[in-house]
Amino acid sequence: MSSKRDKFSNEDKKFMKLALNLASVRRGLTGDNPSVGCVIVKNDQIISLGQTGFNGRPHSEYNAIKNSHTNLNGCKMYVTLEPCNHYGKTPPCTKKIIKSGINEVIFPIDDIDKKVKGKTSKILIDKKIKVKKGLLKKEAKVFYQSYYFNRKKKLPYTTAKIAVSKNNLIYSDGFKRITDQNSDKFTHYLRYKNDALMVTVKTLNTDNSKLNCRLKGFEKFSPIRVILDKNLDIKQNSYVFKTIQKKNTIIFHNSTNSLKIKNFRTKGVILIKSKLNKLNLFNLKSILKDLYKFGVRNLLIEGGDKITKNLLKNKLINQFYLFKSSKILPKNKKYQTFSSFNILNIEYINKFRITPKLANDAITLYKR
Numbered sequence: 001m002s003s004k005r006d007k008f009s010n011e012d013k014k015f016m017k018l019a020l021n022l023a024s025v026r027r028g029l030t031g032d033n034p035s036v037g038c039v040i041v042k043n044d045q046i047i048s049l050g051q052t053g054f055n056g057r058p059h060s061e062y063n064a065i066k067n068s069h070t071n072l073n074g075c076k077m078y079v080t081l082e083p084c085n086h087y088g089k090t091p092p093c094t095k096k097i098i099k100s101g102i103n104e105v106i107f108p109i110d111d112i113d114k115k116v117k118g119k120t121s122k123i124l125i126d127k128k129i130k131v132k133k134g135l136l137k138k139e140a141k142v143f144y145q146s147y148y149f150n151r152k153k154k155l156p157y158t159t160a161k162i163a164v165s166k167n168n169l170i171y172s173d174g175f176k177r178i179t180d181q182n183s184d185k186f187t188h189y190l191r192y193k194n195d196a197l198m199v200t201v202k203t204l205n206t207d208n209s210k211l212n213c214r215l216k217g218f219e220k221f222s223p224i225r226v227i228l229d230k231n232l233d234i235k236q237n238s239y240v241f242k243t244i245q246k247k248n249t250i251i252f253h254n255s256t257n258s259l260k261i262k263n264f265r266t267k268g269v270i271l272i273k274s275k276l277n278k279l280n281l282f283n284l285k286s287i288l289k290d291l292y293k294f295g296v297r298n299l300l301i302e303g304g305d306k307i308t309k310n311l312l313k314n315k316l317i318n319q320f321y322l323f324k325s326s327k328i329l330p331k332n333k334k335y336q337t338f339s340s341f342n343i344l345n346i347e348y349i350n351k352f353r354i355t356p357k358l359a360n361d362a363i364t365l366y367k368r
Contacts, residue, residue, distance in 0.1 A: 020140065034052070034147040249269045272290055
């Protein structure tokens, strides 16, 4: 087992960075399970690579061993998270590793899952397999921040975004588009990387939003649509209503209108009746808990000013993207100003400018 005296070579770091890159590609696409990358090496030559499968199975270690097509006796395995050691929907990875002939396993951090945490090393060492921990530990902790949050809080890791004009408007009557095409593509990338996308019915009916990923080749990774709609007022000629399929749309409501409820259920919507508070608003934390039970681990929220402020005040947003356009919008009869700058600057200690080179917009990421 590793100790504080273990030293890792530059080659070790190189292979673990590659494993983290492999995990990064699948982040947000592995369902309940964390995205894990795996690299198998012999004599400093890469023998095989593996990633967690879409929706979480098979695990990366299984895939790397299966992809090797060669004898793995004397090989090293670099894996980004402690390998699993228990039977679930698949056999334990430790069993596969032991059978493969790999003689050394290196990983940065323990899994947070109580069924796994800290047990793998003993199992492997008992089978004469060398185990080292701590390689790129800081990087791995950052990478698995959302997974650790999921398991600790039993809530989705929540990302929110909002676009504002140069004069801080998020809406001006007659002006649908605020950001440029590069920002729009980044928005669709966020949709691709999240299990579900939540909006209010007001946003949906105003914009007739499609709520899907429109990056070429990634359309099938469109998120589940989650809509907050107290009275089931979604326009029936809207794109979302017309494209409802079984299990692709969840609506939180507080309606007693039996005809509306029947109509939505006939369409295949997952309807969840949710209580309102004294201010006639949904309990957003309760809604996030319900989404976690439905298997949502990474949630993107594209809301207006009101819901964004509510979420920020209740500390329910883990990271926030602010898209600042170079456009100045007019203050027409109907307009809305973004009112949460102070909350962002107070609540989030980490602030990163991530503006793409070709973009005219400024994109800032706020993280706790």
